[in-house]
Amino acid sequence: MAGESESRVSTSVIVVGVDGSPDSGVALDWATAEARGRKADLAIVYGLWMPMTAIAFGDASVLPLAEDVHGYGQLVLDAARERVTEQAPDLNVTTSLLMRRPDDALLQVADDGAELIVVGSRGLGGVGSLALGSVSTRVAARASCPVVVVPPGSRHLDGAIVVGVDGSEHSDAALRFALARGRDEQTEVVAVSAYRAPFLPLQDVDPETMSVVGAEERRLALEALHQAVDRARQAIGGPVDVSVRLEEGHPADVLLDLGRDAALLVVGSRGRGPVRSLLLGSISQAVLHQAAGPVAVVRAAPA
Template identity: 40%
Template sequence: MTRNRVVVGIDGSTSSRSALVWAAHEARLRGLGLLVVHSRFRPSYDVVFAGGFYLPPIADEEDEMAEILRVAVELAREVDAQLEVEVSARTGPPAASLLEAAGERAELVVVGSRGLGAFGSLFLGSVSIHLAARSPVPVVVVPAETPFSTVGPVVVGVDGSPHSRTAVVEAAREAVRRQVPLDVVASYTVPADLLVTPLTTGREELREAFRAQAQENADEAARAASAEDDDLLVRTHVVEGPPAEEIARVADPASLVVVGSRGHGELTGPMLGSVSQHLLRHARWPVLVTHEH
């Protein structure tokens, strides 16, 4: 399947407006088309089968959906009048609608970090978390009022896991597209019980061993990133501290932060790692979540 478009989910909120404009810029940068998805659902409850189901939108809702999509096309065309823009009005939960769209020739899915919060229009933080955990393609979560930028560096967190290696390749490609440096962050923490127990000897040696492993992860990531483009400037940061906090600290001037959906020590399955979740919930910059396949 040829993946030739960026998908963005909207609900009319400020956050989804930011996501729409960001997605239009990214589609132009990648030379792709843009698919705008708006989902509306009315959940109901079946007392006979004791299960939930979804009712189609009523006529007034259909008119509102059409208006939201019309305005979305205008906003996208303000970014690039030549941008190929398609729209899709769907029923059912927003996360499910976007997952469906992700499997339809999408190269990237973009969503806002928050939504309206009204019943029946639910692009909330939980939707972005759900989508980032399960999407077959990378997902970008854009905080409200966050402009698209090609100025700040791209920042990627690494830990040596397969998901981390996938994130490095995607981050390198994004940095090359923007013509900005790539900052690789490898953090490490020494378990507290290993430092305080009387049976532990050589605590500094233990800390140095953790630091050396983080340095190895950073060096491996730098080599993989440089393989994507010889001219890419790659800077490594090996730091002691919680991964999410250290990535956020380095990312203060970032145009994009990239993380894997899971890292070492996470449970397997369609879920999002704690570092990725923390960054998505507290991000001040767009966060791109990759998936290792």
């Protein structure tokens, strides 16, 4: 099949998934600008997976790949290459048409050292969050490299990079990614953490004690946030402009509010391991489903 020989990529490559939908075109444009800015190669991937059919009281089977469907896939890749060439004529572009489920195809191509995977939040079957769960979330949860999910209407902006911090190994990885990007692009990074004052029954605690407890909770949260930023600074090296924001509230709500005008919103993954049922954490899921701009999901390296 055309493109199978190009299913492995080297370093300094950005992998982007397409399927011919308008939303995948938005993701392609974002990935093109990203590759051009980073002087990286661009690998365009179309995972062509036929619907499953069930034999009565028997095993499931996969419909054979029809020539017209294969031809459509190649047309999509050809059009994607032309679209990239119009925007970035000097960009090195490869295409891969794989008979794989789209998330599996993207992960296969990216498995040999890609620095980033870019996907749209919806595709041809796009019904909002239903389609998001079937491709984008699975890629974000399983990929070893960062994954950027680009919703409709997104484009490269000049705003800050906003990253969620909660002290976990995944948020530490997200913070290192955000700071390294801020350093390379000379862009401000806003490290955001959310906290909630502990619940104390009113009949047992006087208002003054509640105020003291709340202030201590905030102090500890702010201290942990600064410590996380210091760890990330030491890990990446080089100067980077970082500010911190500590807000009371639900983490997803705080991130979405502060990240409305961000160039990129960065969150850590909560993957459970390299298995098919692997899921993102609830905060990552909520941010992916509701963010108006691109979201990067970063996983911590295996121990």
